[in-house]
Amino acid sequence: MxxxxxxxxxxxxxxxxxxxxxxxxxxxxxxxxxxxxxxxxxxxxxxxxxxxxxxxxxxxxxxxxxxxxxxxxxxxxxxxxxxxxxxxxxxxxxxxxxxxxxxxxxxxxxxxxxxxxxxxxxxxxxxxxxxxxxxxxxxxxxxxxxxxxxxxxxxxxxxxxxxxxxNEKSLRAIHKQSYINDPTRIFRAAKYMSRLNLLTSFNEEMMLKEAVHNISALSKYSIDKEIQLIQEDKNPSAAIQLLNSWGYYLKR
Structure with a gap:
């Protein structure tokens, strides 16, 4: 086997x-x-x-x-x-x-x-x-x-x-347009990285930073829902810090 x-x-x-x-x-x-x-x-x-x-x-x-x-x-x-x-x-x-x-x-x-x-x-x-x-x-x-x-x-x-x-403890999107297509994935990236202690490559971080402006295209409901999920997760402070580092600023 x-x-x-x-x-x-x-x-x-x-x-x-x-x-x-x-x-x-x-x-x-x-x-x-x-x-x-x-x-x-x-x-x-x-x-x-x-x-x-x-x-x-x-x-x-x-x-x-x-x-x-x-x-x-x-x-x-x-x-x-x-x-x-x-x-x-x-x-x-x-x-x-x-x-x-x-x-x-x-x-x-x-x-x-x-x-x-x-x-x-x-x-x-x-x-x-x-x-x-x-x-x-x-x-x-x-x-x-x-x-x-x-x-x-x-x-x-x-x-x-x-x-x-x-195995490499690395967060990777499936393709280069992933965060631009669906900006809620930016919030999920921060949540998973903080919860599971994951890292990203330089290229992945650039993808996140380039897509942050697309968050404004989301509805207020979608943004509030993703933020609430982060706040209810295991390490919200670290997730918010990641979002801030990518250019989406939230208070801790």
């Missing part, structure tokens, strides 16, 4: 152990069975995999999943099996958010995003390839996926060398 296969199995095992401890394994099985009946797949993405490589062991409270299932159909199914007040559906992005026993599960339909020069709202295309979906994400460390439903697939999908970045 090669290392990648062994690691994928370990991540999957840890994930199922966490949802069992959170008393949501039966609920997750219900969702999984529906997706299987749709002849679709589901991948674990984002923080759960990142934290595995960082050796962070915390209870599962925020789970990010991706699927090639039609999430509109999944939403209808969830409404018949869970209290409506625990479910949110985001029509534009075909994403459903379900809260069970204080665990938030986001299930997003695979999609690609294309930004035009004068708009922060991307053109969305729903796709069937996990690699295409990973390409739209914020940082390389959050663009890693494993298949949860087909245990014969033990590949780790890491097209942007996110594991390498994690």
């Amino acid at each position: 090669d290392n990648a296969m062994s690691t994928a199995m370990d991540i999957r095992k840890k994930f199922f152990s966490q949802i069992k401890k959170a008393y949501i394994n039966d609920d997750f099985a219900l969702i999984s069975n529906f997706i299987i009946e749709q002849r679709a797949s589901m991948w674990l993405v984002g923080g759960q995999i990142r934290d595995y490589y960082l050796r962070i062991s915390e209870p599962a409270t925020d789970i990010d999943l991706a699927t090639d299932c039609d999430v509109r159909k999944l939403f209808i199914f969830l409404k018949t099996n869970f209290p409506l007040e625990h479910i949110k559906f985001f029509k534009t992005y075909h994403t459903v958010s379900l809260t069970i026993h204080d665990v938030k599960i986001d299930i997003a339909q695979l999609r690609a995003e294309e930004y035009s020069r004068n708009s922060l709202s991307p053109k969305i295309t729903f796709v069937y390839n996990i690699i295409d979906d990973l390409q739209r994400r914020d940082f390389t460390m959050n663009s890693i996926a494993i298949n949860l439903l087909d245990q014969s697939i033990n590949d780790i999908f890491d097209p942007f060398n996110g594991i390498k970045a994690i």
Whole structure:
């Protein structure tokens, strides 16, 4: 058994152990069975995999999943099996958010995003390839996926060398236009760097500084939301200091 296969199995095992401890394994099985009946797949993405490589062991409270299932159909199914007040559906992005026993599960339909020069709202295309979906994400460390439903697939999908970045404790955007396309990523960069004690390259820092002026194009609601998330995180003072160093000035 090669290392990648062994690691994928370990991540999957840890994930199922966490949802069992959170008393949501039966609920997750219900969702999984529906997706299987749709002849679709589901991948674990984002923080759960990142934290595995960082050796962070915390209870599962925020789970990010991706699927090639039609999430509109999944939403209808969830409404018949869970209290409506625990479910949110985001029509534009075909994403459903379900809260069970204080665990938030986001299930997003695979999609690609294309930004035009004068708009922060991307053109969305729903796709069937996990690699295409990973390409739209914020940082390389959050663009890693494993298949949860087909245990014969033990590949780790890491097209942007996110594991390498994690091992080097380095924050890297997926492409050069990342912060310009979505300036909320600037706030997230500061949050992750301060929380996880990450570094950036000189080029990455230049990308952040060049994109700071685009923050003014965001709505007040979006800015306030990102600032609130920073203030509620583990090391807000360090995150604010980073934002200041990039040219976005906030009081500590």
